Amino acid sequence: DAGVIQSPRHEVTEMGQEVTLRCKPISGHNSLFWYRQTMMRGLELLIYFNNNVPIDDSGMPEDRFSAKMPNASFSTLKIQPSEPRDSAVYFCASSTTANTGELFFGEGSRLTVL
Amino acid sequence: QKEVEQNSGPLSVPEGAIASLNCTYSDRGSQSFFWYRQYSGKSPELIMFIYSNGDKEDGRFTAQLNKASQYVSLLIRDSQPSDSATYLCAVESYIPTFGRGTSLIVHP
Numbered sequence: 001d002a003g004v005i006q007s008p009r010h011e012v013t014e015m016g017q018e019v020t021l022r023c024k025p026i027s028g029h030n031s032l033f034w035y036r037q038t039m040m041r042g043l044e045l046l047i048y049f050n051n052n053v054p055i056d057d058s059g060m061p062e063d064r065f066s067a068k069m070p071n072a073s074f075s076t077l078k079i080q081p082s083e084p085r086d087s088a089v090y091f092c093a094s095s096t097t098a099n100t101g102e103l104f105f106g107e108g109s110r111l112t113v114l
Numbered sequence: 115q116k117e118v119e120q121n122s123g124p125l126s127v128p129e130g131a132i133a134s135l136n137c138t139y140s141d142r143g144s145q146s147f148f149w150y151r152q153y154s155g156k157s158p159e160l161i162m163f164i165y166s167n168g169d170k171e172d173g174r175f176t177a178q179l180n181k182a183s184q185y186v187s188l189l190i191r192d193s194q195p196s197d198s199a200t201y202l203c204a205v206e207s208y209i210p211t212f213g214r215g216t217s218l219i220v221h222p
Binding site: 055 | 148150156158209210214
């Protein structure tokens with residue numbers, strides 16, 4: 001299997017622009033997580049999907065952030081409008097429901113908002 | 115608020131020594147415990163998991179869990195320079211919560 005695939009790997013944008021990050025989980029994994037990592041705050045959970053349904057979005061910072069999982073093989077995280085404080089590495093991870101904590105991470109999307 | 119605490123380090127050990135990494139957690143309902151390794155500029159990768167009190171060994175790695183003390187640790191025996199990385203502790207009650215990680219430096 002190719003593992004968790006994220007795109008883009010790097011994104012540089014200007015404040016106010018819309019940003020869309022994409023993720024393809026490992027086939028057969030029915031749990032999908034979006035995390036954000038910064039030096040200041042470490043690895044923070046943004047949202048958790050199980051069987052394509054959002055289960056916990058309490059980590060989504062504010063209404064500017066939204067996430068979707070239209071099918072088992074694709075998820076998006078959207079930021080609109082983006083702000084400099086959104087600059088971070090965004091990781092997507094997947095796992096099976098039986099072993100939720102055994103996460104397989106994608107390579108991450110490094111976002112810089114100018 | 116579920117918290118997972120780790121000393122940020124860096125922890126510096128000589129090659130061949132034992133590195134000891136520690137983690138405490140606040141949620142007594144936590145049932146699963148994980149150690150991830152993250153090299154600079156890379157994504158975290160799972161190296162160990164432990165579900166029961168006691169020790170679990172896998173090669174040079176030993177995870178130790180004490181639920182009464184809400185404490186989990188990772189021992190790395192015969193440390194190698196290639197072990198230099200940030201080690202993230204993750205605790206799961208229903209979804210994984212990560213600590214901020216401990217930076218380990220193994221010097222030749």
